[in-house]
Amino acid sequence: MSTVTQTPSQRTAPKTSYLDDLPDRKIGWLERLIGPENHRILKGVISNPLSVIGISLIAFFIIVALAAPLIIPSTNAREPFMTPRDGFGPVPKPPGTEWRTRPPAEPFWFPIVGKTEWTHLFGTTSGQYDLFYGVVWGTRTALKVGLIVETCTLIIGILIGSLSAFYGGHVDNVLMRITEIFQAFPYLLAALTLSAILTPVIGKGIWPPLIAMVTFGWMGYARIIRGDILSVRERDYIMASRVIGVKDQRILLKHVIPNAIYPTLILASMNIGADVISFAALSFLGIGTEIGYADWGQMIAFARNWIPSLSTYWWIVLFPALALIFFTLGWNLVGDALRDIMDPRLRRGR
Amino acid sequence: MINYIIRRLLIMPLILFGVTALIFGMLFFLSPEERSALYVRDIPHNVAQMDAIIKRYGLNDPIYVQYWHWLVGKKDPISGNVVGGILRGEFGYSRTASQPVVDLIRRRFPATVELALYTIIPIITIGVYLGIIAAVNHNKFIDQAARVFAILGHSLPSFILALLTLMIFYAKLGWFPPGRVSDWASAVILSSAWKPYTYLITVDSLLNGRVDIFLDALRHLFLPVIVLSTISWATYLRITRSSMLETLRQEYVVTARAKGLKEKDVINGHARPNALIPVATMGGLTMAAMLGGAVLTETVFNFPGIGQAAGAAAAQLDVITVLSLTLLSGLILILANLVVDVMYAFLDPRVRLD
Numbered sequence: 135m136s137t138v139t140q141t142p143s144q145r146t147a148p149k150t151s152y153l154d155d156l157p158d159r160k161i162g163w164l165e166r167l168i169g170p171e172n173h174r175i176l177k178g179v180i181s182n183p184l185s186v187i188g189i190s191l192i193a194f195f196i197i198v199a200l201a202a203p204l205i206i207p208s209t210n211a212r213e214p215f216m217t218p219r220d221g222f223g224p225v226p227k228p229p230g231t232e233w234r235t236r237p238p239a240e241p242f243w244f245p246i247v248g249k250t251e252w253t254h255l256f257g258t259t260s261g262q263y264d265l266f267y268g269v270v271w272g273t274r275t276a277l278k279v280g281l282i283v284e285t286c287t288l289i290i291g292i293l294i295g296s297l298s299a300f301y302g303g304h305v306d307n308v309l310m311r312i313t314e315i316f317q318a319f320p321y322l323l324a325a326l327t328l329s330a331i332l333t334p335v336i337g338k339g340i341w342p343p344l345i346a347m348v349t350f351g352w353m354g355y356a357r358i359i360r361g362d363i364l365s366v367r368e369r370d371y372i373m374a375s376r377v378i379g380v381k382d383q384r385i386l387l388k389h390v391i392p393n394a395i396y397p398t399l400i401l402a403s404m405n406i407g408a409d410v411i412s413f414a415a416l417s418f419l420g421i422g423t424e425i426g427y428a429d430w431g432q433m434i435a436f437a438r439n440w441i442p443s444l445s446t447y448w449w450i451v452l453f454p455a456l457a458l459i460f461f462t463l464g465w466n467l468v469g470d471a472l473r474d475i476m477d478p479r480l481r482r483g484r
Numbered sequence: 485m486i487n488y489i490i491r492r493l494l495i496m497p498l499i500l501f502g503v504t505a506l507i508f509g510m511l512f513f514l515s516p517e518e519r520s521a522l523y524v525r526d527i528p529h530n531v532a533q534m535d536a537i538i539k540r541y542g543l544n545d546p547i548y549v550q551y552w553h554w555l556v557g558k559k560d561p562i563s564g565n566v567v568g569g570i571l572r573g574e575f576g577y578s579r580t581a582s583q584p585v586v587d588l589i590r591r592r593f594p595a596t597v598e599l600a601l602y603t604i605i606p607i608i609t610i611g612v613y614l615g616i617i618a619a620v621n622h623n624k625f626i627d628q629a630a631r632v633f634a635i636l637g638h639s640l641p642s643f644i645l646a647l648l649t650l651m652i653f654y655a656k657l658g659w660f661p662p663g664r665v666s667d668w669a670s671a672v673i674l675s676s677a678w679k680p681y682t683y684l685i686t687v688d689s690l691l692n693g694r695v696d697i698f699l700d701a702l703r704h705l706f707l708p709v710i711v712l713s714t715i716s717w718a719t720y721l722r723i724t725r726s727s728m729l730e731t732l733r734q735e736y737v738v739t740a741r742a743k744g745l746k747e748k749d750v751i752n753g754h755a756r757p758n759a760l761i762p763v764a765t766m767g768g769l770t771m772a773a774m775l776g777g778a779v780l781t782e783t784v785f786n787f788p789g790i791g792q793a794a795g796a797a798a799a800q801l802d803v804i805t806v807l808s809l810t811l812l813s814g815l816i817l818i819l820a821n822l823v824v825d826v827m828y829a830f831l832d833p834r835v836r837l838d
Contacts, residue, residue, distance in 0.1 A: 184635075311495070311498060311499070311502065312502070314499060314502075315499060315502035315503055315506055316506070318499065318502075318503050318814045318817055318818055319503075319810055319813065319814040319817070320772045320773075320775040320776035320810075320813050320814075320817065321772070321776055322776030322777070322779055322780070323775060323776055323779060323794060323806075323809065323810045323813055324810055324814075326779065326794065326795070326798045326806060326810075327510065327798065327803070327806045327807050327810045328510060329798070330797075330798040330801050330802075330803055330806055331510055331513045331514070331803050331807075332513070333801060334801060335513060407639070411641045414641065414643075415641065415642075415643055415780055418643050418780070419779070419780070419783060419795045419798060419799055420798075420799035421798055421799060434643070434644065434647065437647055438783075438784070441647075441650055441654070441655065441662065441784075442654070442655060443655060444647065444650060444651040444654075444655040445651055445652075445655040445656040446655075448651060451644070451647045451648065451651060455644045455647070455648070458641060458644060459639060459640060459641070459644065462638075462639040462641065463635070463636075463639040466635055466638055466639045467635065470631075470635055
């Protein structure tokens with residue numbers, strides 16, 4: 135390991151501590167840039183094969199989401215998220231059926247695979263919504279939902295958690311009781327109820343379930359942030375800043391909050407998979423977006439009326455379900471690796 | 485410990501007030517016309533009649549007055565009887581089920597309880613048992629398999645798992661049909677010869693001496709139980725595994741080994757009881773997961789419990805019903821968490837000083 139050349143004075147110095155026997159560790163530019171703790175996390179994530187699979191899955195979905203208009207161009211420029219229909223027949227058509235009415239424009243990849251005309255690659259649902267379009271554009275919906283919900287819940291959680299930890303006493307007591315009250319309900323039922331209440335007020339769309347999910351989703355972050363701030367506050371380097379006379383406000387903003395929120399930020403981003411499942415579940419129950427919106431839960435909901443003949447019409451469930459499963463699996467694989475790396479109790483002896 | 489329990493109980497009224505206030509706050513998103521479903525079955529379309537009802541039940545009163553009426557009931561100025569009041573068990577009328585919400589709960593609740601009771605079996609056998617085996621064989625094949633199993637269990641959304649199992653075991657193979665019992669069995673249950681002792685069909689059928697109905701009910705329960713338990717056993721597997729791993733590293737376990745105890749006794753007698761303490765505290769979380777998961781599972785399997793009622797009501801924007809069911813499950817959860825916390829204090833002496 136020792137690649138750093140030692141100076142003669144070091145070589146001749148008498149050994150006074152066991153530290154002298156330790157080999158020198160080379161600190162690379164990356165570690166210098168992002169700090170030792172983040173470097174350790176990054177190294178752990180990249181060296182774990184399961185999390186590499188997870189990262190690849192996430193990257194794949196992000197690319198599909200960004201390239202959705204190139205993969206399958208929208209036929210309705212004003213509402214690109216409305217899935218195009220090929221007629222109105224009630225019976226789902228199998229994958230590979232010819233697209234008769236107003237197919238989308240020819241995308242860039244047709245010449246590459248030698249295709250000349252649009253077919254229903256994943257088949258159609260009842261009502262003849264094209265499943266391929268729904269799955270591809272649904273990736274955009276999924277990422278949008280995950281990002282919005284995590285950003286909003288984090289902001290609320292950080293606000294409540296840090297207020298609670300800073301002021302302590304009565305403020306802490308009141309805020310934590312409020313957190314407990316919001317946590318008293320099963321998440322899905324509470325979100326279901328609030329979406330049902332909000333739908334007539336703001337209309338169908340992705341917003342009623344999103345607002346409901348944020349309203350009942352911030353409590354975990356508030357508690358974690360509060361706990362982390364309380365523990366960071368007691369560390370030696372905070373004491374050291376106090377001793378050299380740094381102002382309280384500066385200590386909080388510069389040292390306490392950044393050190394307290396990074397773990398939460400990383401863990402929060404890994405909850406995107408769970409959010410997308412919840413959103414799809416609400417869609418599946420018939421809450422939220424209008425019929426035909428490109429959204430995986432909405433697509434799967436078409437299967438509810440075909441349960442006795444699902445083995446015939448397997449494609450209505452299979453394709454959107456696979457998208458949802460791999461999407462969640464991607465985030466869960468990375469999240470699982472991160473949890474292992476960041477859990478201080480598991481750190482030793484590994 | 486008495487102190488701990490008393491302190492925990494003193495907070496309860498506050499939490500209960502907050503929970504009911506939050507629910508009532510959501511109720512206030514509705515117009516007074518819609519809120520009249522709290523008191524009357526048929527909402528009139530006639531404006532004059534509507535105004536009379538709003539006046540009669542004080543639906544334009546200040547919010548705190550209405551909250552009080554919603555909580556304890558209101559004296560009807562015309563008939564002189566007390567009407568409404570969730571403390572009196574009157575949650576209003578369900579539009580989708582066309583019956584009072586409390587009747588809906590009474591009729592549907594046993595099915596959900598029965599479903600939840602059976603999910604304990606896979607949670608204990610797969611979650612806890614496999615979790616311990618995985619930790620004991622840390623980093624061996626069975627440990628890796630258990631981890632992959634847990635991640636898969638977490639990543640499979642319950643409604644998709646439900647549809648996939650139905651696709652294979654009902655549509656394709658015809659082994660496990662949806663619903664709670666077959667038509668012939670439900671005819672027997674509705675007949676006067678059937679004596680409902682517990683309203684749990686698997687128990688009642690044995691008490692009535694009908695093994696065929698017992699088997700039929702089990703056949704209908706099988707898939708919903710598998711689906712509803714999946715999220716929970718995946719969590720239990722992970723928590724049990726990491727808790728057991730940590731316990732096995734403790735010094736007293738090393739001491740037990742150094743004394744020359746058999747490995748089996750070290751694990752079963754010394755490590756396992758302590759490793760299961762954090763697992764025991766997950767009871768409240770599990771209840772929450774089940775009450776939420778029941779909505780999806782029961783909806784897909786057409787299983788007539790309160791979850792299905794909540795899903796159907798929400799889809800039709802029947803707010804009074806879904807709100808009441810949410811309130812009910814919130815109260816159940818608060819109770820469950822209280823029991824778990826008190827139990828924790830008994831199990832783990834370290835908590836008592838806290």
